[in-house]
Amino acid sequence: MEKNEAKKGKSPKNTWIYLTVDTKNINERNIDEKVVFSDDRDDPPQKPGKPMDYVSTISPGMKVYWKGQPKDEESGDVIEITGVTAKDGKDKWKLLDSVGPEQGNKGVKVGKVKGEHIDGQEPYSVRFRIEGRKSEFEVDPKIQMELKSNSDSR
Numbered sequence: 001m002e003k004n005e006a007k008k009g010k011s012p013k014n015t016w017i018y019l020t021v022d023t024k025n026i027n028e029r030n031i032d033e034k035v036v037f038s039d040d041r042d043d044p045p046q047k048p049g050k051p052m053d054y055v056s057t058i059s060p061g062m063k064v065y066w067k068g069q070p071k072d073e074e075s076g077d078v079i080e081i082t083g084v085t086a087k088d089g090k091d092k093w094k095l096l097d098s099v100g101p102e103q104g105n106k107g108v109k110v111g112k113v114k115g116e117h118i119d120g121q122e123p124y125s126v127r128f129r130i131e132g133r134k135s136e137f138e139v140d141p142k143i144q145m146e147l148k149s150n151s152d153s154r
Contacts, residue, residue: 012059012060012061012062012146013041013059013062014059014062014063014064014065015039015040015041015056015057015058015059015062015063015064015065016039016040016064016065016067017037017038017039017056017064017065017066017067017141018037018038018039018040018067018068018069019035019036019037019066019067019068019069019079019081019126019128019139020035020036020037020038020068020069020070020071021034021035021068021069021070021071021077021079021128021130021137022034022035022071022072023070023071023072023075023077023079023130024071024072024075026130026137027135028135028137031137031138031139032049032050032051032052032139033048033049035051035137035139036048036051036071037051037054037056037139037141039056039057041056041057042057043055043056043057046141051139051140051141052123052139052140052141052142053141054141054142055121055141055142055143055144056141056142056143056144057143057144057145057146058095058113058143058144058145058146059113059145059146060113060114060115060116060117060118060145060146061113061114061115062113063110063111063112063113064096064110064111064113064143065102065108065109065110065111066081066084066108066109066110066111066126067081067107067108068080068081068107068128077130077131078107078130078131079107079128079129079130079131080106080107080128080129080130080131081107081108081109081126081127081128082127082128082129082136083109083125083126083127084099084109084111084124084125084126084127085099085124085125085127086122086124087122087123087124087125087140093111093122093124094118094120094122095113095114095118095122095143095144095145096111096112096113096114096143097111097112097113097114098111098112099111099112113145117145117148118145119145120144121142121143121144122142122143122144123140123141123142124140124141124142124143125138125139125140126138126139126140126141
């Protein structure tokens with residue numbers, strides 16, 4: 001069975017997008033090589049060095065969360081997501097209603113996905129910092145809504 005066929009009939013769900021950061025080696029010149037995106041959906045993890053090619057799937061009417069984590073879990077480093085913004089130049093989202101802090105979960109951002117299905121990918125920026133450092137970093141992945149099943153589109 002194809003992956004897309006397996007997805008048909010599944011209930012919409014929230015999406016968690018993870019930024020795994022090489023906190024020991026990241027600097028202003030190598031951000032793309034030191035941040036890897038993944039999520040809790042069937043989306044394959046991002047290939048290192050290409051965050052702009054990474055696309056996470058989201059479900060209409062649900063939520064999307066962004067959380068940072070260190071590559072070396074034993075480092076004790078804490079990654080704080082400081083902002084998630086649309087790349088249209090006006091911070092106007094096509095696929096999301098809003099993005100803000102997650103209550104009770106410091107450093108995590110949450111977005112409310114629009115209720116209707118919208119086709120196409122949306123590029124956006126994620127800003128983050130490593131606790132205890134002055135620098136803030138920015139990477140630019142994409143989101144898209146899950147494929148509609150045949151019964152939904154007819």
